Amino acid sequence: VPETDQRCEPEDIPLHIVHEDEHILVIDKPTGLVVHPGAGNWTGTVQNALLHHDGDAAALPRAGIVHRLDKDTTGLMVVARSLVAHKHLVEALQARxxxxxxxxxxxxxxxxxxxxxxxxxxxxxxxxxxxxxxxxxxxxxxxxxxxxxxxxxxxxxxxxxxxxxxxxxxxxxxxxxxxxxxxxxxxxxxxxxxxxxxxxxxxxxxxxxxxxxxxxxxxxxxxxxxxxxxxxxxxxxxxxxxxxxxxxxxxx
The missing domain is CATH 3.30.2350.10 (Pseudouridine synthase)
Incomplete structure (x- = not known):
């Protein structure tokens, strides 16, 4: 397990969710929000928010995050909510x-x-x-x-x-x-x-x-x-x- 996943705890951070079903979540990220923990940002990230939003997210790599936006970039991000969706989204990203x-x-x-x-x-x-x-x-x-x-x-x-x-x-x-x-x-x-x-x-x-x-x-x-x-x-x-x-x- 990567070190970042071990340290990532659920946190009650509001997410602007524009789509949600049992397999995927699409969020509209505000400026200033880091996507996942790393040096200098171990808390207060989208990953912490996802773990709070859905307890099952802990079973997914990086709580289902498959692509990133920089901290100060705003806008849309798709997140996996199931292992099957995670696999398909990763493959779809690689296949462009x-x-x-x-x-x-x-x-x-x-x-x-x-x-x-x-x-x-x-x-x-x-x-x-x-x-x-x-x-x-x-x-x-x-x-x-x-x-x-x-x-x-x-x-x-x-x-x-x-x-x-x-x-x-x-x-x-x-x-x-x-x-x-x-x-x-x-x-x-x-x-x-x-x-x-x-x-x-x-x-x-x-x-x-x-x-x-x-x-x-x-x-x-x-x-x-x-x-x-x-x-x-x-x-x-x-x-x-x-x-x-x-x-x-x-x-x-």
Missing amino acids: QIKREYLALVVGLPTAGGTVDAPIGRHPGRRVCMAVVQGGKHAVTHYRINERFRMHTLLDVQLETGRTHQIRVHMAHIHYPLVGDTVYGGRVKLPRDASQATVQALQQFPRQALHARRLSLNHPVTGEPLVWESPVPGDLAGLIEQLRLDRAEHER
């Missing part, structure tokens, strides 16, 4: 049959959508970070333009693989880092002659601007095609609205 779509706000103005196909592994100098490295794990990210602002772009992003920090690393690799990403993004970039409100909105945005907005899969037991969508959370919606105002102010 689970479609995960994200909304990402990036710094810069890509001219068109595209695909990043670049291997990801541990950063050679900063072990807590990931990076595009030779000999890393195969990683593919597709993106297309959703909306353009003066100095930022809202992208629809689809994961083909699910490496740690994949979207954040890949977008930084092609020089369009995520807004608010202090690890991979560098300093805050501001549009020229921006209003105080726009400057504040960008400088004070507290996390990477990434939201898992859509999840689609075939039910692991019934085979039924299922799709869930999550509304853009308030903090990101507010920033997008401010960038729209900034664009309108300078179009006159």
Whole structure:
């Protein structure tokens, strides 16, 4: 048994559940919530919450968690509630049959959508970070333009693989880092002659601007095609609205 599982205790942490049946659970994760215990976060995680929500989850690897979202990434996650579902979900993820779509706000103005196909592994100098490295794990990210602002772009992003920090690393690799990403993004970039409100909105945005907005899969037991969508959370919606105002102010 991995050390993390031994230390993981049930905790009464509210979960925003958008779907639940005897085999799967889909949750809409808020910002600031870690998915499973690890260095520095032994309690207060989604895994602790799942063990409290369902006593039977203790019989499943990592309480049924089959994929992760970073602590400050919001949005949809599917969790197994039975061993048969766990097996099928893991296989479906490996076969790339689970479609995960994200909304990402990036710094810069890509001219068109595209695909990043670049291997990801541990950063050679900063072990807590990931990076595009030779000999890393195969990683593919597709993106297309959703909306353009003066100095930022809202992208629809689809994961083909699910490496740690994949979207954040890949977008930084092609020089369009995520807004608010202090690890991979560098300093805050501001549009020229921006209003105080726009400057504040960008400088004070507290996390990477990434939201898992859509999840689609075939039910692991019934085979039924299922799709869930999550509304853009308030903090990101507010920033997008401010960038729209900034664009309108300078179009006159």
